[in-house]
Every structure is written in C-alpha cells, then in structure tokens.
Amino acid sequence: MPESMKGYSDLGEEDRRRIEMTGLQTESLEGRSGSFLQVDEHIHHAQTDSKGIEILALSDALEKYTWLEDYYWKAVPRDKDEITQYIAAREPKGYVLIARKGSQTTFPLQTCLFLAKDDIQYVHNIIIAEEGAELHLIAGCASSMKTKKGAHYGVTEIYVGKDAKVTSTMIHTWGESIEVYPRSVTVIEERGIFLSNYVCMVPAKKVQMYPTAELRGEGAVARFSSIILATPGSYLDTGSRAILSAKGATAELITRAITTGGTIISRGHILGSVKDTKGHIECRALILKDGTIHAIPEIEGRVVDCELSHEAAVGKIARDEIEYLMARGLSEDEATATIIRGFLDVKISGLPESLQTQIDAAIDAAEKGF
Amino acid sequence: MLIIEDLHVEVEGREVLHDINLTINEGETHVLMGPNGSGKTTLLRAIMGFGSSRITEGSLIYKDHDITHVPIHERARLGIGLLFQRPPTVSGLKLGKLLAVTSGGDSERIDEYARHMNMDTFLERDINKGFSGGEIKRSEVLQLMIQKPDLVMLDEPESGVDLENMSLVGNAIAALVEKDQHIINRKKSGLIITHTGYILDYIDADFGHVMCDGTFKCHGNPREILKMVQSKGYKECIACQRV
Structure with missing residues (x-):
C-alpha cells in the first residue's frame, strides 16, 4: 500500500x-x-x-x-x-x-x-x-x-x-x-x-x-438527484432546497425513493425570488412492503416570470409491466427487479462515467435485497 | 401444438369468452377476425396467462402440457410469444437491456436484428417511451425475433405501421412463422388478430376464424372471410345464425 x-x-x-x-x-x-x-x-x-x-x-x-x-x-x-x-x-x-x-x-x-x-x-x-x-x-x-x-x-x-x-x-x-x-x-x-x-x-x-443550494449568480444551475431505500427500522428524513435568487437560475430536485418497511420523508423546496428563474421537483416512490413515504414538495414563487413545478407519485409496480416482461420469459421476481432497476435509473448528464459506475454498483448491491 | 378445449374466460368478474374450442397444429397459421370488443385480445391474453383474463372453465394444452394454470413466464419459456397491441412503457428499462436479458447476452444477434428492423437507434431508449405506433410494432417484432417462439401470437401487428414499414414488418412476421420454409418443414405456428387483413398480403394464413360476442361464429378460408367482412361488415356475421 x-x-x-x-x-x-x-x-x-x-x-x-x-x-x-x-x-x-x-x-x-x-x-x-x-x-x-x-x-x-x-x-x-x-x-x-x-x-x-x-x-x-x-x-x-x-x-x-x-x-x-x-x-x-x-x-x-x-x-x-x-x-x-x-x-x-x-x-x-x-x-x-x-x-x-x-x-x-x-x-x-x-x-x-x-x-x-x-x-x-x-x-x-x-x-x-x-x-x-x-x-x-x-x-x-x-x-x-x-x-x-x-x-x-x-x-x-x-x-x-x-x-x-x-x-x-x-x-x-x-x-x-x-x-x-x-x-x-x-x-x-x-x-x-x-x-x-x-x-x-x-x-x-x-x-x-436538507442540503440547500443558493443560486446567487446569473445562469447558475443546481441539480440534486437522490436515490433512497428505506429498510425496516430506517428513518430517512431527506430533501433538498434551491433558492433561485439570480436571473436565469435553474434548479432540479429529483428523487427516487423505495421503502421495504422503513420511513422516508422526501422534502423539496424551490424558492423563486427573481424573474426568469426555473425550477422543478420530481419525486417518485415505490412502496414494496408496508412502510411510509411522505413526499413534501414545496414550490414558492414571489415574482412574475418564475416557472416552478412539481410532480410526486407514490405507488406500486404496475402489474401490466410485470406481465409484459414475464411474457418475454422473465420470472415474476426477475421482472420486478428489472422494473425497480429501471425505476432507479436516474442518469445524470455531465456525470463522469466512473461516478455513474459507483452509483450503479450501490444499486446493484441493494437490488439483491428487494 | 395448441389445443383449446371448452374455454371460458372472465375479465373483471364478467364472462367474456364462452366455450372456445380451437386446435392449432404445428406449422399452421390462423387468423382471428371480429368486431371490436368481441374477445379476440382476451383470448390471446388468456393463452399467454395474464391475470386479468381469468380462465374459469376448460383447458389449454400446449405441446402436450396442460398450461391452463401455468405462470406467464413458464408459457413463454415453453415457446409461446405475444406481440402486444399496446404494450406498457417501462421507465428506465432500455430496449437493448431487455433484449440482452431475453437473448442471454447475444449482442451480435441483437445488433443484426435491430438493424434489420430499423430499431438500432432505439436500443438505448426506455422501452416504448415516446415510441410511435409503428415503432412499437417494430420493437415488438424485434423482441419476438430474439425470443424465437414456436407459437407466435400477434395482436394487430399492422396497426399504426406506415406503408413504408409494412413490408418490413410483414416479411419479418412471415419469417417468424417460417413462411419462408416449405410447408412440410414448418415447425412454427401463428395466431394473428387482424382488422385490416393487410398482414395477409405477406402471410398465406391457413385458417380463419370469426369471433363475435366472445364465441366463434365461423371458421373458413381467411381470404374468403376477409372479402365477406370487407363487403358486408361484421353485422352480417352477427346476423348469421350458423355457429
């Protein structure tokens, strides 16, 4: 060494x-x-x-x-x-x-x-x-x-x-x-x-x-991507916040959350306080086993010309997607794991390949437990 | 290859198919016609084993196996394949990734077939996400080419396909059911739902069946049935008393 x-x-x-x-x-x-x-x-x-x-x-x-x-x-x-x-x-x-x-x-x-x-x-x-x-x-x-x-x-x-x-x-x-x-x-x-x-x-x-990004300069960009799994006994109160305080600032807060029995509080807050700012919050969650997913997306605009949006969805894996893959020969467990893997696939532009590989490895390791 | 006996199928608690009997032998291609809502798709889904098409009576015998209550993936592994009319989007799952799984990692074959079906630029896209009607059909045919089923079931393979791609899709389907082989050498069978009959320009189907209100109204030469439907419509079939 x-x-x-x-x-x-x-x-x-x-x-x-x-x-x-x-x-x-x-x-x-x-x-x-x-x-x-x-x-x-x-x-x-x-x-x-x-x-x-x-x-x-x-x-x-x-x-x-x-x-x-x-x-x-x-x-x-x-x-x-x-x-x-x-x-x-x-x-x-x-x-x-x-x-x-x-x-x-x-x-x-x-x-x-x-x-x-x-x-x-x-x-x-x-x-x-x-x-x-x-x-x-x-x-x-x-x-x-x-x-x-x-x-x-x-x-x-x-x-x-x-x-x-x-x-x-x-x-x-x-x-x-x-x-x-x-x-x-x-x-x-x-x-x-x-x-x-x-x-x-x-x-x-x-x-x-609840990490915060303060976008103070014109044209500043922030993007938070979170991939979170809560197993039984885990309490994960996470989120991200973006303060858009300069013209042309944009922020995106993206979360994929899965619970297999634990609790996830998924927060998100974007504040648009000046003109010509843009922000989007996206939280998608799957409940695989009874647990809690509480998504709290907040968008707060204070001037005309700030565009803020959010979408949040908590659900289960669609049966028709599982059956579609089963019709191609995948077992129910294989189909489920494949769909979850796709669900967690949040490709981030500008990320060096080695970092994406680390993220993929962490997901692969956890996938065995689904 | 497939023997359907006295099949009754429920969808959401309501009986949709009544007393269906059909035998498809090795090398035969059958065409299924009938008005919208007559139960054609339900029959294909029941053969594939989907939970929403629940078999309440009767049996499905495939290659001497009773598959009436066998899970979907085992039917697929026994050689039954389905081209979906409207397949779901699976976010994050790349078409290429699924093909890699179903082909056992044969990337050479995937690339060759994908190029053949003009789908090589779709391998890195989420499956069915933003695909046009024709792209969906080409993706479905590509998946079946990789899967190589012995019983090829197609739910309206020509719908949404533009004229330019119709011969591509039609010829690929003909190859799936071995229409390029001499009759005696054909091992693959087909069961095809068609509304327009365009697919018959590429496949000389052996048998035709008309379904109305969840049961077969008649069986016969596919071309003759198509001609009759084109000239007189399904109302003639519904009025027709001969079952």
Whole structure:
C-alpha cells in the first residue's frame, strides 16, 4: 500500500469492505486525483497530486490561509441548530478542498469519513471551486460493523465560483444503529453548475438532512438527484432546497425513493425570488412492503416570470409491466427487479462515467435485497 | 401444438369468452377476425396467462402440457410469444437491456436484428417511451425475433405501421412463422388478430376464424372471410345464425 493511502491499512478487512461499498478505493489511488480519510476525529491523510487542487485538514487550512475566514461558517450559520452549535464549539476537524482558478480534475477526488467508535463523529468540510474550475468528488460515509451506537454530525460548505462546476456524489453506508445529521449549503455564482447525487441504499437508524443550494449568480444551475431505500427500522428524513435568487437560475430536485418497511420523508423546496428563474421537483416512490413515504414538495414563487413545478407519485409496480416482461420469459421476481432497476435509473448528464459506475454498483448491491 | 378445449374466460368478474374450442397444429397459421370488443385480445391474453383474463372453465394444452394454470413466464419459456397491441412503457428499462436479458447476452444477434428492423437507434431508449405506433410494432417484432417462439401470437401487428414499414414488418412476421420454409418443414405456428387483413398480403394464413360476442361464429378460408367482412361488415356475421 502506498504511503499516500496511509490509514486504510490500520482498518480491518471488514471495515475496508464497508468503505469500498461507498465507492471508494482503499488499496490505491489509481483513477483518483486525490484522497482524504478521517476516522472518527483522526485525520489519516489529505493529499492530491492534481495541479491546481489542494486538500488539507481544516485546522491547517485555517492557519495557512487567513482569507478562509470569508468562507468558514459563511454559508452555514454557526448557530443554525444544535448540530452546528456542537461542531462550532469544538476543535476544527474535516477538510478544505480548493480547486484553483481554471483547474480541472480528470479523475474524481475521494473523501472518506469513517465512524469507528460508539460516539459522535463530527466534521466540517469546505469546498471551494474558483472561477472556471471543475471538480468531481466522491464522498463516502461509512461506519464500522462494530459500531453499535454512534452519530455523525457534519457541516459542509460548498462554494461554486463563476463558470465553475462541482459534482458531488455521496454514498452512505451507515449502520442500523447510526444517526446522521449532515448540514450542507452550496453557494453558486454566475453560470456555476452544481450537481449533487445522493445514494443511500443500506440501513441507517436515522438520517436527517436538507442540503440547500443558493443560486446567487446569473445562469447558475443546481441539480440534486437522490436515490433512497428505506429498510425496516430506517428513518430517512431527506430533501433538498434551491433558492433561485439570480436571473436565469435553474434548479432540479429529483428523487427516487423505495421503502421495504422503513420511513422516508422526501422534502423539496424551490424558492423563486427573481424573474426568469426555473425550477422543478420530481419525486417518485415505490412502496414494496408496508412502510411510509411522505413526499413534501414545496414550490414558492414571489415574482412574475418564475416557472416552478412539481410532480410526486407514490405507488406500486404496475402489474401490466410485470406481465409484459414475464411474457418475454422473465420470472415474476426477475421482472420486478428489472422494473425497480429501471425505476432507479436516474442518469445524470455531465456525470463522469466512473461516478455513474459507483452509483450503479450501490444499486446493484441493494437490488439483491428487494 | 395448441389445443383449446371448452374455454371460458372472465375479465373483471364478467364472462367474456364462452366455450372456445380451437386446435392449432404445428406449422399452421390462423387468423382471428371480429368486431371490436368481441374477445379476440382476451383470448390471446388468456393463452399467454395474464391475470386479468381469468380462465374459469376448460383447458389449454400446449405441446402436450396442460398450461391452463401455468405462470406467464413458464408459457413463454415453453415457446409461446405475444406481440402486444399496446404494450406498457417501462421507465428506465432500455430496449437493448431487455433484449440482452431475453437473448442471454447475444449482442451480435441483437445488433443484426435491430438493424434489420430499423430499431438500432432505439436500443438505448426506455422501452416504448415516446415510441410511435409503428415503432412499437417494430420493437415488438424485434423482441419476438430474439425470443424465437414456436407459437407466435400477434395482436394487430399492422396497426399504426406506415406503408413504408409494412413490408418490413410483414416479411419479418412471415419469417417468424417460417413462411419462408416449405410447408412440410414448418415447425412454427401463428395466431394473428387482424382488422385490416393487410398482414395477409405477406402471410398465406391457413385458417380463419370469426369471433363475435366472445364465441366463434365461423371458421373458413381467411381470404374468403376477409372479402365477406370487407363487403358486408361484421353485422352480417352477427346476423348469421350458423355457429
């Protein structure tokens, strides 16, 4: 194992497999442009060999760059709730990722937050993509099988500069007894593009998150895609919000949710506060076994010339679709799995193939449980 | 190949087919005609095994197997295939993906047949989503070409197909029921619902049946039946007392 991957070797085989389920590599950095690993509060490594990209521990970054004060707790307020207050009251942990003006990563950069102890893990991350920069991120969050009772508190502040593009793909592999409270806000400048993909296909006791995108620059674009499976005992209160506060800003919030007995609250909110803005919320859900899916799409327009829409549907797999595939020779179970796979197929334009592969792998792994 | 005996079928609790008897031998192609709502589609769906077409009496014997209560996919695996008149859209499922599953991953054959049916640009599209009437039929024929059924059931294969593509679809269907083979060598059988009879320009069907009000009114030469229907309409059949 190379020096750069230090930290993964300290983890057991089983823990490494859990991390790999989130799409991360634990053996080598091949096909990655950088890596960050934090286990509980301990930062094992933060490194990248990409030109114009820098990743460092938050504490180091705050010492090194005084200008970081302009970003630190500026998108997410310190006193927002008890989660942010908890993090603000402690020694800074987490990473700062800076993509300098015009820089591009060919390969995604991977960050891993791993929870090994029976306690609260907290983290504060700041991602800055300067003008024209392009950054792809795979953020894997996982917990050890040994962790019986733990929680993850996280703050993420993302700044997408003028003409910059940030793709964040987050795959969660928590445990049945873990509670997770991410707090995230993304600020997008002129013509900046922010694509966020969230995949949660394994059980978690509770996830509560409502990431927000503030589209402050003209022509800014935000797209949130979420693929969520709630197994029995899981309570997933998730959503996304877009504040369209500049001309030509557009946002799309797309969710595919499935319950096999757990609870999903699928929230969505788009606020159009200036002219010539567009937003759409789409939530489609399947109830495979008795559970709860509560879709709460909200669209709020305040001026003429803002176009907002939403569609939400909760249902079951159509019998005629199953029979159609059975007439082609697929068994009922095969037909059902094939239809679910299609249901979850939310292809995202502009997503690097390697990231789509990770999403597909997470779905494939979960599909066995349908 | 298929023996239908005293078949009674219910749809939503109402009997739609009464006392149907029909034998289709190996190598024979049968044509089913009749006014809208007479039960033709219900018969095909009952043979395929759809839950909504519930068999209450009688039996279906296919290649010496009693398939009256066998699940759909087992009938398909035994060699029964159906071209749907209006198949459902399956969001997210690519046509190419389904063909890969049903062909056992034979991508060469898929590409060849897809090109033949002018469907090669549809392989990466969600199945039936936004397809025109003719595209649906070409996609259905393509699926059957891959599936290679022994009993080919077609529910109005020509509806929605433009003139340019009619010969493509017609000839492909003729090949499915081995009309390109000498009579003695034909192993495949067909059961085809047609309203217009256009398909008869490509397939010399062996037998014709007229269905009215859920039962057969008459059996005979398909061309003769078509000619009569074209000139006098089904009202003649309904008035006709001979059953």
